[in-house]
Amino acid sequence: MTDMTVNGNGQRSWRETVLVYFTPVMLSMLILGFASGLPLYMVFQKLSFWLRDAGIERSTIGFFYWVTLSYTFKFLWAPIVDRIKVPILHSMLGPRRSWIVTAITGTVIGLTIISQTDPTQGLLPVAIGAILLSYSGATLDVAIDAWRIESAPNRMQANMAAAYSLGYRVAYMTSGLGLAISEWANWSASFLAMAAAMAISAVLVFFMKEPAAGAGSRDLEGSFGMKVVRAVWEPFKQILGRLGRWFIPVILLVMIYRMSDFTMGVMASPLYADIGFDRAIVGGVQGGPGLAATIFGLFVGGVAAFRFGLMRALVIGLIITLITNGAYAWLAATAGPEDVGRLTIAIVGDNIAGGFVTTVFIAYLSSLVDPANAATQYALISSFYAFVAKFLSGFSGVLADAVGYVNFFLITASWTLPAGLLLVFIMSLGPDAATGKHKFEERQTEA
Template sequence: MTSRPAKPLEVPAGPAPEARPSWSQTLRVYREPATLRMLALGFSAGLPLLLVLGTLSFRLRGAGIDRTTIGYLSWVGLAYGFKWVWAPLVDRLPLPLLTRRLGRRRSWLLLAQGLVVAGLAGMALADPRGGLAPLVWCALLVAFGSATQDIALDAYRIESAAAERQGALAAAYQTGYRLAMIWAGAGALWIVAAARLGATGYENAAWTAAYLAMAASMAIGVLTVLLSAEPAPRAFAPARSPAEWLRQTLVEPFADFFRRHGWDAALILALIAVYRISDVVMGIMANPFYVDLGFSEAEVATVSKVYGVAMTLAGAFAGGALAMRLGVLRVLMLGAALSAASNLLFAWMAGRGHDLVGLTLVVSADNLAGGIASAAFIAYLSSLTNVQYSATQYALFSSLMLLLPKFVAGFSGRFVDAYGYASFFTGTALLGLPVLVLVALAARQAGPRPR
């Protein structure tokens, strides 16, 4: 009898590997309605920031306000660092009349935009030469409204698309944000120059025209909110008592994060706290550096404020596309490495003096790296949130990423005075080395999940 050969063992096939999207499919996401909405809402989010910080300091100095006072007034921006305090209310509290008509996210967006418009109009009508109090109170209203808009907008973005599209939404958001910064920075100064009609010195009427134009520009965000759809509402467990409602609103969003991530939460929070430290610390001394090298306001405005922002947009689009193809954590590592390395170019620039071509190359590289890092970082933060508490958790993350860098940056001027610009920029690049280690550990903690 002839024996038949043994039948080979059949090994069950595993799941088919996920097909990587083509470049045409990857780039098509930028034409989707959700992405275009985020472009407009990003503009609405980016407009107020410079109007209560950089542009405002330019206006105050022109009005004869001393630099010490201007420095103290920059604390208005701390509203952005503590927005997590009232984020739970934005996440859970319905607004009378508005929420029933618009939904939870859009109603808070519209309220916040109304506060920004009112504050900008008040800043337009105030004259700092007659006393700073009215201007400061209006600036605080703008900062509070802007921070509240950020809370609601981050939640709206996270709930509007699946995780694999968050990189593209982040890139569109960054694009709108940076375009608004060009308009609120260079655009406001152009309006002031045109409204002066050849006059010299401080003209408050010119600044009134500029700030009223900025308030009117918020119509882009308001119309987008009114014409957009509300994301699918998330159901919350009913509260049986006021104490239970407070627990669900104030405690549960933070407890949920630690329950989901366990001991890894410490690693994640450490990464969030230091990821942008080299950029933020270096950025405090960038403008004094340009002045000390003898660059004029026109040169800095053209290269840094306009062309540099354009390179940030290119970096944001590249970061969003790469995050979809390669995974967020890989692009997070790339952005951290490029951001730290670009600071070394500033150290190189410190030895060249007034070199416009060199400045253009350095600013281009720095802003391109920053755009890639920002898009990947926003996508990473979005992936960490639970949609049940998206506003609160994202507000916590985005606030945490600024507190330590802003504190360290406060000592940057003293360091430059003691050791010079070259040593300072080299030191900020070295600050990025622990970030690379933390990203590598986060990638290992994430295991086989590439995104």
């Protein structure tokens, strides 16, 4: 794609804003988003459903959740994805696509192993398949994040994030199809069908473009010790050097920007149940207008960041999160079991906000990353928000019990305020490296 035209205010035309989505790199991103999302949904949701359906105790199923820790600690082996060449595939596909195909192959094998097991006859084979599926899926995330960052300049990262997230949503719907297949046929056929979907994704990777950004900087030279230093320490040192004293406020922003919607989301379903909404109605709203709202939010976030700038889009994201979280306080205070209209307003609003902030936040994280160390640096930065937000979200029930639903959602909404103050501080005084404007020469590529 050629450079986008901008008007006198630095804003891009609406034509350029829309056409950016109709490029080969965006279609590739959609496919890779699907491949990234399907393993997580299968191991996080469908595996537990299958185990419970087989009569496995809830406590045992809970222990299987630990396999998803791979997604939290993936930064530990991200330097391997950045630096190590996959035999044979590297010469055929390049560094990023070779790792993507390798990781997808691992998910296919994991799903196939699970499909051939019977949890009533022993859980060890199931655990082996689940671990392979989870760690392959986490590795796939690392490789795809690096591909996304290197395949487009900063100005397109929000659009890439929107396409990626839409692919994730398609994976969610596909995993639901896997559940239906288990009902029509059996669980073995379900897992095999999902393995086939991943295999098709791997084939499509062969037709995608390998990004050139950062390739020359990833070659390792010197002794084994020096290679370890270059692969592990230098990417972290590089971030510190680029951000300097602004590393602390930037990481704080990363940790708290999505705290509001993460913590409120944990208590949304209990609220529906306690109000007395019918499960079928809640599911219908979530799967119909709620899903459409999420997709709409994803692309509006991409449009806002592309047209108005990333930091302004981050501000907009906090404002709509504040409003939509407040809508849940309104729902808790006023709704009864028959108030489907209010339920719809709350879910649609929250999903629009969730889609919007997902897009702009991923774009911001991507703007902080050097293409030469994309896998390592993105995995590290994203782990800050993933671990902290998920850990604190575990206390949502305690807070809701202590203050009640109305005050709980008002409190979670108010957590956008310190994030907003920190964001304005970084916008006003921060260097280009902290505001998503740093010019990584290798990323100024044509998309």
